[in-house]
Amino acid sequence: MFSHLIVNARLVNEGRVFEADLRVRNGVIAEIGRALGARPDEQVFDAAGRTLLPGMIDDQVHFREPGLTHKGDIGTESRAAIAGGITSYMEMPNTSPWTGSMEMIGQKCARAAQSSLGNYAFYLGATNDNLADVARADEYGVAGIKVFMGASTGNMLVDDPDVLDAIFRDAPCLIATHCEDTPTIHANLARFRERHGEEIPPDAHPDIRSREACLKSTLLAIELAKRHDARLHVLHISTAEELELFAPGPPDGKRITAETCLHFLHFCREDYARKGNLIKCNPALKEASDRAALWQAVNDGRIDVLATDHAPHLLAEKSARYDRAAAGLPLVQYALPLVLERYHDGILDLSRIVEKIAHAPARIFGVRNRGYLREGYQADLVLVDLERGRVVRREDVLSRCGWSPFEGDRFRSTVAATWVNGHLAYRDGQIDDRILGQRLEFAR
Numbered sequence: 001m002f003s004h005l006i007v008n009a010r011l012v013n014e015g016r017v018f019e020a021d022l023r024v025r026n027g028v029i030a031e032i033g034r035a036l037g038a039r040p041d042e043q044v045f046d047a048a049g050r051t052l053l054p055g056m057i058d059d060q061v062h063f064r065e066p067g068l069t070h071k072g073d074i075g076t077e078s079r080a081a082i083a084g085g086i087t088s089y090m091e092m093p094n095t096s097p098w099t100g101s102m103e104m105i106g107q108k109c110a111r112a113a114q115s116s117l118g119n120y121a122f123y124l125g126a127t128n129d130n131l132a133d134v135a136r137a138d139e140y141g142v143a144g145i146k147v148f149m150g151a152s153t154g155n156m157l158v159d160d161p162d163v164l165d166a167i168f169r170d171a172p173c174l175i176a177t178h179c180e181d182t183p184t185i186h187a188n189l190a191r192f193r194e195r196h197g198e199e200i201p202p203d204a205h206p207d208i209r210s211r212e213a214c215l216k217s218t219l220l221a222i223e224l225a226k227r228h229d230a231r232l233h234v235l236h237i238s239t240a241e242e243l244e245l246f247a248p249g250p251p252d253g254k255r256i257t258a259e260t261c262l263h264f265l266h267f268c269r270e271d272y273a274r275k276g277n278l279i280k281c282n283p284a285l286k287e288a289s290d291r292a293a294l295w296q297a298v299n300d301g302r303i304d305v306l307a308t309d310h311a312p313h314l315l316a317e318k319s320a321r322y323d324r325a326a327a328g329l330p331l332v333q334y335a336l337p338l339v340l341e342r343y344h345d346g347i348l349d350l351s352r353i354v355e356k357i358a359h360a361p362a363r364i365f366g367v368r369n370r371g372y373l374r375e376g377y378q379a380d381l382v383l384v385d386l387e388r389g390r391v392v393r394r395e396d397v398l399s400r401c402g403w404s405p406f407e408g409d410r411f412r413s414t415v416a417a418t419w420v421n422g423h424l425a426y427r428d429g430q431i432d433d434r435i436l437g438q439r440l441e442f443a444r
Ligand code: DOR
Pocket: 062, 094, 152, 153, 178, 280, 281, 282, 283, 311, 312, 327, 328, 329
């Protein structure tokens, strides 16, 4: 199908940074080595010394299809993701209707097969009454089972204690949780309403969606997982206290792993003054000290995976007063530039970043043949330019929502090119969507 040779690249893979060429044949990495030499039938792509990584596998995105497509759809958001270096994604079930059955998973996969530029998988959403589907989730080829143990966009809350216990008992695959205790949040909100009426300031969000709410819910998820020896992956950790609940070191062999999102490594409470409800998300962005604790936990392994939690909403939906403003940020398009800011700051090295965005999600979810620069693996690649920065401008935003929380900010790196299954899907701002992504396969 395609045959090409990427020359003059600096590869980052499995703890090593090294110069090499990389040959792609029929969508697969055929060869990695020095001075491979182009064959007569091959196109040559000169990386010009830039840095080649395995494409990001984002284990948490909201692409809004079906039912919320005024905010985004699988086509628009997967294109934005490719521009940000994300070649594979796992999409969340809080669509409309919810993704809580085999039929809904089938419909989403059919839609993605028609429109997704990246490789895709979907979560089955647990509800208070779909335990039979949860128990059979493995037959559906899903990324995992998503349990909202705290309510968020779409109100997909599972709050029946017996049902929660049964989910952890019966789940045949990984359970990914959103942990925030809803009764605690409601009580906090009531207090703030009493004090501020309709004028609750945006920086009250971390006091309403409080650290206590996060900790209480995460403790419950861990208790349930231990009780049933379930495979638990706690999403978007946001506080230092929760980090103490996870084991350091690589994810292999762990029954309980943790993820945080790029915006928690970037923003903190001080940013509400500048960005207001634009950075309102659930869980809330918390203190600078939490952000520093997260940086440390990414380095010592208590955080296993970095993801985006890309959650597009229209500006009109974000512009409402605090308690009505939608929660969530569009993030996929700036995923790699955003995480590479921490490389420029000297907080994360390139090998660590690649482990957290590609290798670890591949191993944790058992993604087949992706997530590494290895011969025989799918050629999901991203070329980043660490020397060329760019200012984020609204007119460049590809997500349907049409805005970015980073407008006017300058990132110090750019994504120069992205390949999906060997297809050059993005190069210097141009998308080529003539070849679409594939469904992820899981070996577990
Ligand atoms: O901020 C958030 N937005 N957190 C979630 O859990 C859901 C997401 C959304 O779907 O908008």
